[in-house]
Amino acid sequence: MNMMALRQDFGESDEALDLNELCIQHPTATYFVRASGDSMIDAGIHCDDVLVVDRSIVARDGDIVVANLDHSFTVKKLELSPQLRLLPMNKQDSDYTPTEISEDSAFEVFGVVTYVVHAVR
Amino acid sequence: MFCVVYCPDFYIQCERLFRPELRGRGLLITASGDIGDDPIIASSKEARDLGLTPGLVGDPLMALFSQITSEHTVTVCRPNYELYADLSSRLIKSLELLAPKVAACASNEAILALDGLKLGKYNLSENKVPESKACEHKEPGPESTKLNGLGPGSPYHQYAIHLKDTLKQWLGLSVFIGIANTTTLAKLACDVAQTHNQYSGVVDLSSGSEHPMILKRIAVEDIAGISKKVANRLRQINIHSALDLSQAPKNQVRRHSSMITERIAIELSGLPCKTPEQSATGASVITMSKHVDAYSFKQLKRVLDAQVVSAIEQLNNLSNNCNAVTVALTITPLDEQKPAFENSLSSELTKPTDSIAAIRKLAVQLLESVWRDGYQYQSVKLNLAELSTNEGDQIGLFPAITKYAAVASNKNSPESISIETHLSVDAANLSRQNRSLLSRSFTTRWGDIARVS
Numbered sequence: 200m201n202m203m204a205l206r207q208d209f210g211e212s213d214e215a216l217d218l219n220e221l222c223i224q225h226p227t228a229t230y231f232v233r234a235s236g237d238s239m240i241d242a243g244i245h246c247d248d249v250l251v252v253d254r255s256i257v258a259r260d261g262d263i264v265v266a267n268l269d270h271s272f273t274v275k276k277l278e279l280s281p282q283l284r285l286l287p288m289n290k291q292d293s294d295y296t297p298t299e300i301s302e303d304s305a306f307e308v309f310g311v312v313t314y315v316v317h318a319v320r
Numbered sequence: 321m322f323c324v325v326y327c328p329d330f331y332i333q334c335e336r337l338f339r340p341e342l343r344g345r346g347l348l349i350t351a352s353g354d355i356g357d358d359p360i361i362a363s364s365k366e367a368r369d370l371g372l373t374p375g376l377v378g379d380p381l382m383a384l385f386s387q388i389t390s391e392h393t394v395t396v397c398r399p400n401y402e403l404y405a406d407l408s409s410r411l412i413k414s415l416e417l418l419a420p421k422v423a424a425c426a427s428n429e430a431i432l433a434l435d436g437l438k439l440g441k442y443n444l445s446e447n448k449v450p451e452s453k454a455c456e457h458k459e460p461g462p463e464s465t466k467l468n469g470l471g472p473g474s475p476y477h478q479y480a481i482h483l484k485d486t487l488k489q490w491l492g493l494s495v496f497i498g499i500a501n502t503t504t505l506a507k508l509a510c511d512v513a514q515t516h517n518q519y520s521g522v523v524d525l526s527s528g529s530e531h532p533m534i535l536k537r538i539a540v541e542d543i544a545g546i547s548k549k550v551a552n553r554l555r556q557i558n559i560h561s562a563l564d565l566s567q568a569p570k571n572q573v574r575r576h577s578s579m580i581t582e583r584i585a586i587e588l589s590g591l592p593c594k595t596p597e598q599s600a601t602g603a604s605v606i607t608m609s610k611h612v613d614a615y616s617f618k619q620l621k622r623v624l625d626a627q628v629v630s631a632i633e634q635l636n637n638l639s640n641n642c643n644a645v646t647v648a649l650t651i652t653p654l655d656e657q658k659p660a661f662e663n664s665l666s667s668e669l670t671k672p673t674d675s676i677a678a679i680r681k682l683a684v685q686l687l688e689s690v691w692r693d694g695y696q697y698q699s700v701k702l703n704l705a706e707l708s709t710n711e712g713d714q715i716g717l718f719p720a721i722t723k724y725a726a727v728a729s730n731k732n733s734p735e736s737i738s739i740e741t742h743l744s745v746d747a748a749n750l751s752r753q754n755r756s757l758l759s760r761s762f763t764t765r766w767g768d769i770a771r772v773s
C-alpha cells in the first residue's frame with residue numbers, strides 16, 4: 200500500500216489529535232493567562248507558563264484558581280473551609296504566606312485552572 | 321415563546337473583565353483614546369453620572385471633562401474591537417448552547433426562540449437553578465425574592481435566571497433578559513428589566529397576566545420601531561402607552577400610521593407576527609438629522625461624527641450593512657423670505673459594510689465636498705441607505721467575529737448633541753490625570769494574555 204492510498208483510507212488531518220480537544224472542555228468559557236513568579240511551583244506552575252482557565256467550572260475546595268483580589272489577578276490554591284483563604288504552593292520559599300479573604304476585600308474567583316502549558320526548553 | 325438577552329455597557333464590561341482595576345470608576349471609550357475631536361463611543365455608568373454620555377463630542381465634552389476633579393478619576397481608552405468581537409462571539413456561542421434557536425441582533429443583543437426547550441429541569445419544585453451556581457460571595461438569587469405581581473414561579477422565569485447566571489459565570493458578563501410570547505413584548509420586557517431594578521434583571525411576561533401593569537408604564541415613543549413622529553400621531557388618537565396601542569382597534573392604528581405600527585400593535589397584544597429574524601432586521605434607510613447654527617467645517621464635522629456613531633449603532637442593532645452614504649447641509653438663506661437651500665451629495669461604499677471607520681471616512685469626504693466657506697448652515701443630515709443583511713443572510717451566525725468595527729447597541733446614547741458652547745480647552749492639560757490607553761487583546765493574542773502572579 201503506497202502513502203497516497205494510506206492517506207485516502209485513513210484521512211489526512213481530520214483524525215489528527217488536537218490539543219484543544221484535550222485541554223478545553225468549554226471553549227466559550229475558557230481563557231488563557233500567563234503565570235508570573237514561582238509562588239505555585241509545587242503545583243507545577245512555573246513563571247511564564249500558560250494556564251488554561253475554565254470559568255464554567257464551579258470552584259471547589261482545593262482547586263487551583265485564578266482570582267481577582269483587590270483589583271488584581273492572582274493564581275493560588277483555593278481553600279473554602281474552615282475559612283476562605285488563598286494558599287501559595289512553594290515549600291522552599293517561606294516568604295509566601297496564605298492570604299485570608301476578609302469580608303471587605305474585593306474578591307472573586309475568575310476561573311478554575313484546568314491545565315498548565317509548560318515549555319521545557 | 322421568545323427571549324431577548326441584552327448585555328448593557330458591553331464595551332465597558334469587556335474592558336473591565338480583564339482589567340479589574342477599572343471597575344467601579346469612570347471609563348470612556350473614544351476612537352483615539354483621547355478627548356478632542358472624537359465622540360464618546362461608550363461610557364460607564366460612573367462617567368454618565370458626570371454627564372459624559374455617548375455621542376458627546378468636541379468643546380462641550382472638553383468643557384465637562386476639564387471640570388472633573390481628581391476624586392472622580394475618569395480613564396479614557398481606545399476601543400479594542402478585537403476583544404469585543406471575541407467576547408461577542410463567545411456570548412452568541414454560549415447562547416447557542418443554552419437555547420434551541422438564536423438570532424443575533426447586535427454584538428451585545430440576541431433574540432432566542434424557545435420552542436422545543438426542555439423546561440422540565442427549570443420547574444419550581446426543584447427550587448434551585450442547576451449547574452451554574454457561582455461559588456462564593458453570591459448575592460441572594462432573585463428566585464428567593466417575591467417580585468411584586470411577577471411570580472418567579474414560571475419555568476421560563478427559572479430558565480431566564482439560569483441563563484443570566486450561566487452567562488455571568490462563563491463569560492463574566494451581566495445581561496438583562498425579557499421573556500414573552502412575541503419578540504416585541506420580549507424586547508419591551510428586556511427594557512423594563514434594565515430600567516427597573518426590582519426585577520433583578522429578568523422580566524417574564526410569559527404567563528400573560530402581568531402585561532397590563534407593565535405595558536401601561538411604557539410610553540409609545542419608547543417602543544422599539546416607533547419613531548417620535550409616529551408616536552405624536554398615535555397620541556392624537558389617544559394612544560399614549562404600550563397598553564393603549566395593544567388594545568386599540570388595529571385598523572385604526574393602520575390608518576393613522578402604517579402597517580409596521582399595526583404589526584407592533586398586534587405583537588403587543590400577544591399574537592406573534594414577526595419571526596426573530598424579522599425583528600432582528602427592519603428599516604431600509606437610517607436617517608439622522610440635526611439642527612445647528614454653524615459656519616465652520618469643524619463644527620459641522622463634529623455633528624456629523626456624532627451622527628455617524630448613532631447611525632452605526634442603529635445599523636448594528638439591525639445587523640445590517642450599508643452600501644450608500646448621503647450627507648446633506650441646509651444653508652440658511654440670506655434673505656429670510658426665501659426658502660432654505662439644501663445641498664447634498666451621495667456616494668457608494670466600495671463594498672457593503674458596517675465599519676465605523678469606512679463609513680465615517682466617506683461621510684467626512686462628502687461633507688468636505690458639500691461644505692462651502694462663508695455660509696451659515698442650519699442643519700446636517702446623514703443618510704445610510706441600501707441596507708443589506710450582514711454576511712450571507714445567516715441569522716445566528718454571528719458577523720462581528722471578523723468585523724472588529726461592530727458597534728454595540730447602546731440604549732443610553734442621547735438623540736441630540738448640543739454644539740452651542742465653544743470653549744477652547746487645551747487638550748494637553750487633560751492628559752495630566754487621564755492616560756489614554758488601548759487595552760490588550762486578552763483573548764486573541766498570545767503576547768497579550770493577562771499576567772497572574
